[in-house]
Amino acid sequence: MLRLLSFAVFLGSWWIAAVLAGSTKLPTPPAVLNVAISEAASGALFFNIGVTLARVALSFTIAITVGIALGYLMGRVKLANRLGDPWLILLLNLPALVVIVLAYIWAGLTEVAAIAAIAINKLPATVVTVREGTRALDASLDEMALVFAIPRWRAFRHVILPQLVPYIAAASRSGLSLVWKIVLVAELLGRPNGVGFEIGVAFQLFDTPRLLAYSLSFAAVVLVIETALVQPFEARLTRWRLRAA
Numbered sequence: 001m002l003r004l005l006s007f008a009v010f011l012g013s014w015w016i017a018a019v020l021a022g023s024t025k026l027p028t029p030p031a032v033l034n035v036a037i038s039e040a041a042s043g044a045l046f047f048n049i050g051v052t053l054a055r056v057a058l059s060f061t062i063a064i065t066v067g068i069a070l071g072y073l074m075g076r077v078k079l080a081n082r083l084g085d086p087w088l089i090l091l092l093n094l095p096a097l098v099v100i101v102l103a104y105i106w107a108g109l110t111e112v113a114a115i116a117a118i119a120i121n122k123l124p125a126t127v128v129t130v131r132e133g134t135r136a137l138d139a140s141l142d143e144m145a146l147v148f149a150i151p152r153w154r155a156f157r158h159v160i161l162p163q164l165v166p167y168i169a170a171a172s173r174s175g176l177s178l179v180w181k182i183v184l185v186a187e188l189l190g191r192p193n194g195v196g197f198e199i200g201v202a203f204q205l206f207d208t209p210r211l212l213a214y215s216l217s218f219a220a221v222v223l224v225i226e227t228a229l230v231q232p233f234e235a236r237l238t239r240w241r242l243r244a245a
Helices: 002-021 029-042 044-076 078-093 096-107 111-135 139-147 152-190 195-204 208-237
Strands: none
Touching: 002 029, 029 044, 029 208, 044 078, 044 111, 044 152, 044 195, 044 208, 078 111, 096 111, 096 152, 111 152, 139 152, 152 195, 152 208, 195 208
């Protein structure tokens, strides 16, 4: 009920602002809804959202997989941390726009360049989070696994991984929220389809209703995925942890 109330307040505020600002600058909710329905009826809305989601899924999977491996390695091996830390700082402070532009210059306006640029922008945050989680591992549990001669893979699965899960979940949540944004920039600059591309076209035509229709439709899909998939998955992974009353 609180979410519905919040949504109603948002719509009311939007409608009032549209009346005050004028339909040229800010169209009313019905005008945006009509454009969204028209784009959905033609199939363009579902196609472009699907393409964007596919890019998000692929780049996120690459970034989280490589990031977890590198973060764990840097947290465990001092030499790896010393070698990788300068590059990690560089990537953390390098603007996403620069990475995307360089990827398109070096690899061309291709799908591979877009996916790689998005993954690279997500990678350093994952590495940092997992590295700090690895440094916080309980040394006494490692000693226990050594004393009981637990095989290395089983020790990782039952001793180390449960301790890293909260950090991996945090990296996934923050990383996914970052990927949602970066993928639109990558599409706007160099792809012929996707939500970001359609937003770019709407901007060039000063078509505010279309811009808002695609933006809000994509935001709605993100909200559904976050509520129905990401949050329950994170809660399941961390269900073993004690929570404050």
